Amino acid sequence: xxxxxxxxxxxxxxxxxxxxxxxxxxxxxxxxxxxxxxxxxxxxxxxxxxxxxxxxxxxxxxxxxxxxxxxxxxxxxxxxxxxxxxxxxxxxxxxxxxxxxxxxxxxxxxxxxxxxxxxxxxxxxxxxxxxxxxxxxxxxxxxxxxxxxxxxxxxxxxxxxxxxxxxxxxxxxxxxxxxxxxxxxxxxxxxxxxxxxxxxxxxxxxxxxxxxxxxxxxxxxxxxxxxxxxxxxxxxxxxxxxxxxxxxxxxxxxxxxxxxxxxxxxxxxxxxxxxxxxxxxxxxxxxxxxxxxxxxxxxxxxxxxxxxxxxxxxxxxxxxxxxxxxxxxxxxxxxxxxxxxxxxxxxxxxxxxxxxxxxxxxxxxxxxxxxxxxxxxxxxxxxxxxxxxxxxxxxxxxxxxxxxxxxxxxxxxxxxxxxxxxxxxxxxxxxxxxxxxxxxxxxxxxxxxxxxxxxxxxxxxxxxxxxxxxxxxxxxxxxxxxxxxxxxxxxxxxxxxxxxxxxxxxxxxxxxxxxxxxxxxxxxxxxxxxxxxxxxxxxxxxxxxxxxxxxxxxx
Numbered sequence: 001x002x003x004x005x006x007x008x009x010x011x012x013x014x015x016x017x018x019x020x021x022x023x024x025x026x027x028x029x030x031x032x033x034x035x036x037x038x039x040x041x042x043x044x045x046x047x048x049x050x051x052x053x054x055x056x057x058x059x060x061x062x063x064x065x066x067x068x069x070x071x072x073x074x075x076x077x078x079x080x081x082x083x084x085x086x087x088x089x090x091x092x093x094x095x096x097x098x099x100x101x102x103x104x105x106x107x108x109x110x111x112x113x114x115x116x117x118x119x120x121x122x123x124x125x126x127x128x129x130x131x132x133x134x135x136x137x138x139x140x141x142x143x144x145x146x147x148x149x150x151x152x153x154x155x156x157x158x159x160x161x162x163x164x165x166x167x168x169x170x171x172x173x174x175x176x177x178x179x180x181x182x183x184x185x186x187x188x189x190x191x192x193x194x195x196x197x198x199x200x201x202x203x204x205x206x207x208x209x210x211x212x213x214x215x216x217x218x219x220x221x222x223x224x225x226x227x228x229x230x231x232x233x234x235x236x237x238x239x240x241x242x243x244x245x246x247x248x249x250x251x252x253x254x255x256x257x258x259x260x261x262x263x264x265x266x267x268x269x270x271x272x273x274x275x276x277x278x279x280x281x282x283x284x285x286x287x288x289x290x291x292x293x294x295x296x297x298x299x300x301x302x303x304x305x306x307x308x309x310x311x312x313x314x315x316x317x318x319x320x321x322x323x324x325x326x327x328x329x330x331x332x333x334x335x336x337x338x339x340x341x342x343x344x345x346x347x348x349x350x351x352x353x354x355x356x357x358x359x360x361x362x363x364x365x366x367x368x369x370x371x372x373x374x375x376x377x378x379x380x381x382x383x384x385x386x387x388x389x390x391x392x393x394x395x396x397x398x399x400x401x402x403x404x405x406x407x408x409x410x411x412x413x414x415x416x417x418x419x420x421x422x423x424x425x426x427x428x429x430x431x432x433x434x435x436x437x438x439x440x441x442x443x444x445x446x447x448x449x450x451x452x453x454x455x456x457x458x459x460x461x462x463x464x465x466x467x468x469x470x471x472x473x474x475x476x477x478x479x480x481x482x483x484x485x486x487x488x489x490x491x492x493x494x495x496x497x498x499x500x501x502x503x504x505x506x507x508x509x510x511x512x513x514x515x516x517x518x519x520x521x522x523x524x525x526x527x528x529x530x531x532x533x534x535x536x537x538x539x540x541x542x543x544x545x546x547x548x549x550x551x552x553x554x555x
């Protein structure tokens with residue numbers, strides 16, 4: 001009897017009592033009714049399935065339609081993150097190891113119900129390997145305050161999200177399905193769900209902005225050039241979208257080992273030979289740990305020809321991107337997280353055919369030699385590609401570029417710039433949910449000692465350095481002012497395709513010729529010719545790497 005009672009209580013907790021709280025909002029969508037909640041002056045609906053659970057025979061299959069339910073589904077709590085390894089100081093709040101039944105989304109809307117609001121769909125970063133919508137920094141308090149609806153999604157990551165062994169490719173051919181980049185397919189499925197259902201929450205299905213950071217921003221650029229995502233969004237924002245070459249599915253590209261070879265190595269490490277054996281394994285066996293990641297058993301995204309069609313730099317240059325307003329930016333120390341895995345400077349320069357003497361001359365003013373290599377790579381993969389992608393929008397749709405160079409007061413001297421991810425809390429307005437600044441101003445001496453300590457700790461213990469996770473001051477009027485500026489600009493862009501806001505500096509459409517970017521920093525609002533000599537040199541080598549003449553023409 002006790003077992004029966006326990007089961008009944010579990011089911012009633014998950015499903016669906018329409019009268020549990022009469023003050024909580026209820027909406028009807030195509031798969032059933034949802035009861036949300038309110039928090040931070042927002043109407044919130046969480047853990048909404050946008051696709052069927054990708055389990056059993058649906059593991060490594062394109063997302064299938066979400067299943068309907070009876071009664072009223074409780075939508076007050078965020079669901080489980082997708083399966084991933086736990087990384088100390090990075091995975092807090094994600095309740096890992098996660099759950100394969102993770103194709104869910106969360107909707108944040110103004111507390112007062114309004115019709116036809118602009119919609120922003122957030123694609124989280126994490127190298128397509130970690131993180132999820134449950135991360136507290138993605139709580140969009142100020143974005144919603146500025147009159148938009150924000151949707152955060154989880155999508156398959158790691159080996160469950162990006163995987164294409166030969167047998168799977170053959171199976172997909174037989175079924176007539178796309179193969180391999182399942183995480184990207186999930187993102188597209190979520191956008192299709194938004195198109196069908198967002199009106200029930202007060203959103204405009206014909207005014208959707210996709211935005212993301214890091215791997216989420218790279219995802220934005222892939223969706224911009226994917227026929228499968230055509231018509232699913234009307235604006236796009238890419239925050240820190242580095243543009244390294246993509247590998248091929250069955251053949252080498254840019255000297256990179258094809259996905260099929262990496263996945264064969266992964267299957268061998270698991271001790272399995274067939275897809276049937278793989279699908280029978282418990283999900284815990286399939287979660288890549290740091291050892292497997294660094295052993296090269298995860299290939300990440302790749303060109304499959306259908307979902308991810310090619311490298312965005314070349315496709316944008318050829319005018320093959322979506323004809324929608326586009327905004328892209330980079331942080332002043334965007335490459336900090338890359339330090340542990342970066343090649344030696346001599347190796348990198350040789351790989352990309354750069355002249356060591358020219359590099360020495362161009363970067364002679366970089367004082368801390370421990371980050372010299374990082375800045376060379378950052379100039380190519382972030383700053384140069386940001387300028388090129390923004391400039392490629394000329395004649396297609398408005399393109400805007402920004403530079404984020406802000407740190408809260410007490411940590412400014414200790415960092416060589418604003419690290420990767422540090423802009424997110426300011427855009428979302430989630431300052432109160434982030435690690436807070438120390439009470440004293442940190443010293444600017446010994447930056448290399450600090451950086452080298454962080455790198456060593458990560459390599460030896462796989463602990464994410466606290467310096468690499470956003471640090472803010474929720475009580476600082478300066479921090480709050482920066483958050484106001486950024487959230488207002490992001491919301492304005494979602495509304496109109498133009499990020500300009502009354503009372504802020506003019507943010508011009510970007511061109512390489514004028515080279516003016518919006519500058520989110522302490523004492524100015526625009527920046528011209530950002531590291532021009534260094535970045536121009538890297539632009540020329542991006543042209544060589546990706547093999548298109550467009551770059552030469554615009555310089």
